[in-house]
Amino acid sequence: MQEKNERGLWLELLRLMIKIRRVEERLLEVFAQGKVPGFIHVGIGQEAVPAGIGSILRPDDFVLTTHRGHGHAIAKGLDLKRFMAEIFGRVDGYCRGRAGSMHMASAEWGVVGSNGVVGGGIPTALGTAFASQFQGTDQVTVCFFGDGATNEGTFHESLNLAALWNLPILFCCENNGWAEFTPLPVHTKLQRLSVRADSYGMPGITIDGNDVLKVREEAGRAVDRARRGEGPTLLECLTHRWFGHFAGDAQKYRDPREIEEVRKFDPILRFQKFLFGRKALTEGDIEKMEAQIRMEIDEAVAFAEKSPVPGKESIGQEVYV
Amino acid sequence: MKEIRYIRAITEALREEMARDPRVLVIGEDVAVPGGSFSATRGLLEEFGPKRVKDTPISESAIVGLALGAATQGLRPIVEIMFMDFVTVCMDQIVNQVAKARYMFGGQYRLPLVIRTPCGGGLNAGPQHSQSLEAWFAHVPGLKVVMPATPYDVKGLLKSAIRDDNPILFVENKALYGLKGNIPEEEFLVPIGKAEVKREGRDVTVVATSRMVHEALQAAESLSKEGVEAEVIDLRTITPLDRETIFRSVGKTTRLVIAHEAVKDFGVGAEISAMVAEEMIDCLDGPILRIGAPYAPIPFNPESLYLPNREDVIQAVRRVLAY
Numbered sequence: 232m233q234e235k236n237e238r239g240l241w242l243e244l245l246r247l248m249i250k251i252r253r254v255e256e257r258l259l260e261v262f263a264q265g266k267v268p269g270f271i272h273v274g275i276g277q278e279a280v281p282a283g284i285g286s287i288l289r290p291d292d293f294v295l296t297t298h299r300g301h302g303h304a305i306a307k308g309l310d311l312k313r314f315m316a317e318i319f320g321r322v323d324g325y326c327r328g329r330a331g332s333m334h335m336a337s338a339e340w341g342v343v344g345s346n347g348v349v350g351g352g353i354p355t356a357l358g359t360a361f362a363s364q365f366q367g368t369d370q371v372t373v374c375f376f377g378d379g380a381t382n383e384g385t386f387h388e389s390l391n392l393a394a395l396w397n398l399p400i401l402f403c404c405e406n407n408g409w410a411e412f413t414p415l416p417v418h419t420k421l422q423r424l425s426v427r428a429d430s431y432g433m434p435g436i437t438i439d440g441n442d443v444l445k446v447r448e449e450a451g452r453a454v455d456r457a458r459r460g461e462g463p464t465l466l467e468c469l470t471h472r473w474f475g476h477f478a479g480d481a482q483k484y485r486d487p488r489e490i491e492e493v494r495k496f497d498p499i500l501r502f503q504k505f506l507f508g509r510k511a512l513t514e515g516d517i518e519k520m521e522a523q524i525r526m527e528i529d530e531a532v533a534f535a536e537k538s539p540v541p542g543k544e545s546i547g548q549e550v551y552v
Numbered sequence: 553m554k555e556i557r558y559i560r561a562i563t564e565a566l567r568e569e570m571a572r573d574p575r576v577l578v579i580g581e582d583v584a585v586p587g588g589s590f591s592a593t594r595g596l597l598e599e600f601g602p603k604r605v606k607d608t609p610i611s612e613s614a615i616v617g618l619a620l621g622a623a624t625q626g627l628r629p630i631v632e633i634m635f636m637d638f639v640t641v642c643m644d645q646i647v648n649q650v651a652k653a654r655y656m657f658g659g660q661y662r663l664p665l666v667i668r669t670p671c672g673g674g675l676n677a678g679p680q681h682s683q684s685l686e687a688w689f690a691h692v693p694g695l696k697v698v699m700p701a702t703p704y705d706v707k708g709l710l711k712s713a714i715r716d717d718n719p720i721l722f723v724e725n726k727a728l729y730g731l732k733g734n735i736p737e738e739e740f741l742v743p744i745g746k747a748e749v750k751r752e753g754r755d756v757t758v759v760a761t762s763r764m765v766h767e768a769l770q771a772a773e774s775l776s777k778e779g780v781e782a783e784v785i786d787l788r789t790i791t792p793l794d795r796e797t798i799f800r801s802v803g804k805t806t807r808l809v810i811a812h813e814a815v816k817d818f819g820v821g822a823e824i825s826a827m828v829a830e831e832m833i834d835c836l837d838g839p840i841l842r843i844g845a846p847y848a849p850i851p852f853n854p855e856s857l858y859l860p861n862r863e864d865v866i867q868a869v870r871r872v873l874a875y
Contacts (some may be wrong), residue, residue: 295621324658325657325658325660326656326657326658326660327658327659328658329655329656329657329658330656330657330658334652334656334657336653336656336657336660336661337660338624338657338660338661343621343624344653344657346649347648348644348648348649351644351645351648351649352617352649353617354613354614354615354616354617354618354620354621354645354649355617355618355620355621355624355649356617356621357614357617357618357621358617358618358619358620358621358622358623358624358625358629359621359622359624359625360621361618361621361622361627362621362622362624362625362626362627363625365577365603365622365627366625372621384613385613385614385617385644385645388609388611388613388614389611389614389617391609391611391614392608392609392611392614392618395609548659549654549655549658549659550654550655550693550694551654551694551696551718551792552654552662552716552717552718
């Protein structure tokens with residue numbers, strides 16, 4: 232029974248990672264076809280982080296995320312149809328088409344926002360966590376950001392206050408080695424960003440962010456601590472950004488060999504290999520999973536394309552209550 | 553009725569609303585144990601406890617962001633930013649996060665949060681502690697900007713602001729903190745978005761904000777001795793702007809002077825002037841004149857040569873009447 236449950240969890244983690252990957256691949260496709268207004272940022276290669284963390288969160292927990300936040304939103308549970316409609320800028324999107332990819336939020340799922348400003352959403356996480364503490368619930372807030380955001384003032388202000396007030400937050404730094412077009416050694420002296428936690432009085436840990444089970448395990452520990460009222464944690468997940476900063480980024484600032492190299496760290500293939508080794512997965516399982524995900528994405532895209540573009544009358548709505 | 557100082561009227565509003573609604577809380581630098589830099593939050597910690605009255609680090613972005621997140625979950629935070637000049641260090645939080653969160657997220661959240669902050673000169677506090685920056689925020693849809701001039705209005709408007717489900721920048725004036733005025737013993741509210749005719753007159757309309765309301769009223773008294781009756785409108789709320797009250801008054805007087813302490817150029821006065829010119833140019837019997845501070849930072853000394861005053865209002869009124 233125990234083993235069966237474990238296999239179920241493994242397959243769920245794999246399914247979630249593949250789903251995030253395929254959704255983002257489709258987004259790149261529809262973007263290239265000119266169907267998506269604005270710009271999008273994909274996190275292909277980083278799927279183990281959202282999947283690992285999403286798998287331990289409850290529907291009533293909170294997530295703050297970034298411009299590269301598709302995975303976090305999907306892993307939190309957002310309905311793919313409404314998610315897709317939002318990215319297409321349509322009225323059936325979670326934010327009625329006003330947010331797009333970069334600012335998506337779902338009150339229903341506790342995703343209090345992706346954010347167009349690097350580091351801009353970190354202070355908001357203080358507030359959702361404070362509300363949980365104030366109201367005496369055991370909800371936890373997970374705040375995602377990249378390595379680049381750790382040089383924003385909001386990061387430092389927020390970690391200090393979170394530690395000081397013992398707020399139930401998991402600060403998750405997805406360190407993919409790139410702050411937009413600038414590599415880590417050019418923007419930060421430190422090699423391990425988690426050491427910054429120490430200076431604020433909270434635990435900090437760096438893990439292999441391409442190992443979904445490791446992410447789940449360490450994030451699980453931190454989330455449990457936060458739920459018990461034992462305060463925040465900074466978890467640095469080392470991972471890789473396969474594509475550019477934005478869809479269509481030619482990445483001239485990047486060594487082509489490095490772009491090739493990072494694909495060796497594919498968290499999905501790695502986990503599949505692990506599952507094959509445990510005889511917990513067959514090619515047939517994968518095919519079934521892929522087919523089901525493809526269908527779900529097809530439906531979501533069809534739904535988004537059918538959803539109306541917001542009318543002029545909506546422009547001035549909901550500026551105020 | 554009772555007499556009360558502007559600063560204590562603020563304290564009363566905070567206390568009454570905290571007693572009325574357990575979701576209301578006060579957060580900011582030095583607001584709890586010290587009772588606020590200008591003593592606005594004095595006594596609140598003792599009455600409502602450390603869970604609802606919270607001292608913070610000097611981290612304006614974190615404080616405002618915290619208020620935003622808390623407001624999305626139904627709390628009603630009141631944040632104090634010690635000087636209006638310091639809103640500059642949390643501009644992203646106010647402008648890109650707080651002001652956008654309701655609209656950008658498709659109306660999913662109500663954001664009942666108030667940012668209290670004192671503007672204005674008069675304390676020789678120098679270029680970084682004396683500015684009036686309300687025009688910046690009036691330019692950002694999603695915020696309401698409230699700017700009361702009297703003890704009565706500051707109390708009634710703060711209570712309304714705390715009950716409002718929109719983010720509000722509540723601009724107090726530190727030169728007015730000691731001002732005395734009468735307020736009712738019983739509870740009252742002042743609606744947001746409503747200007748008030750503080751003095752009726754037939755010859756010229758003077759639209760004023762904050763400290764300049766008092767300067768305008770004194771100017772009107774002087775002018776009255778010359779046989780000129782100025783109508784003084786206290787804007788009270790910058791956004792949403794009460795256009796009707798201005799239009800009605802200018803329709804009657806046919807002349808308009810606008811007085812604020814902020815730098816004159818590109819200010820609230822410019823907006824009101826443009827609006828009146830657009831809508832009722834045919835009614836005007838003279839140029840629209842603006843009074844504001846010169847286009848320079850406010851000097852540490854001598855402040856009095858920099859700040860606009862009643863004499864400026866009198867001169868402007870004479871000029872528009874002589875047209």
